[in-house]
C-alpha cells in the first residue's frame with residue numbers, strides 16, 4: 245500500500261494562507277501541524293488533516309458564542325409561525 249494522495253498533500257506546506265471556515269492557516273509547524281488563526285483572533289495549533297476534512301471550522305470560543313446565539317434566537321421555524 246502506498247501513502248494516500250491526501251496524506252502527501254497534508255504533509256506539504258500548501259495549506260499556508262488558505263482558509264477553512266473561520267480558520268486561516270498562518271504557519272507550517274512541521275509533521276503535518278499548522279498554526280491557524282480564527283476570525284475572532286484566537287490562535288491554535290491544528291493538524292492539517294483536521295482542516296482539510298473540515299472537522300474544525302471555527303475555534304471553541306466561536307462555537308460557544310454561536311451556540312449561545314442560537315439559544316437566544318430560538319428556533320427559526322417558530323419565528324416564521326408568528327408572521
Ligand SMILES: [Zn+2]
Nearest residue numbers: 282284303306
Ligand atoms: Zn474564533
